[in-house]
């Protein structure tokens with residue numbers, strides 16, 4: 232199993248997200264996992280789950296559970312949506328965008 236497949240499996244990354252690359256930084260004490268979203272994939276409001284157009288994107292970084300003695304740092308260009316009910320951009324751009332994000336991300340790098 233390759234590193235991208237390994238991290239996609241253990242992080243629970245599913246379509247439209249994929250693991251784009253994994254960088255090991257032993258000196259910095261971290262594994263950096265870069266997530267990518269399929270271009271043109273449908274987006275949903277994180278509040279009401281309605282299909283929405285994408286308003287813009289934000290580069291986000293947050294910490295997941297450690298990989299052995301190394302921090303696991305996730306990086307993603309997360310879409311914010313234009314919801315007819317909740318406005319644009321809908322609140323909490325990160326929440327619900329990735330599996331387990333709301334449960335496992337760690338402030339202050341993530342503002343969920």
Ligand SMILES: [Zn+2]
Nearest residue numbers: 276279314317
């Ligand atoms: Zn909404």
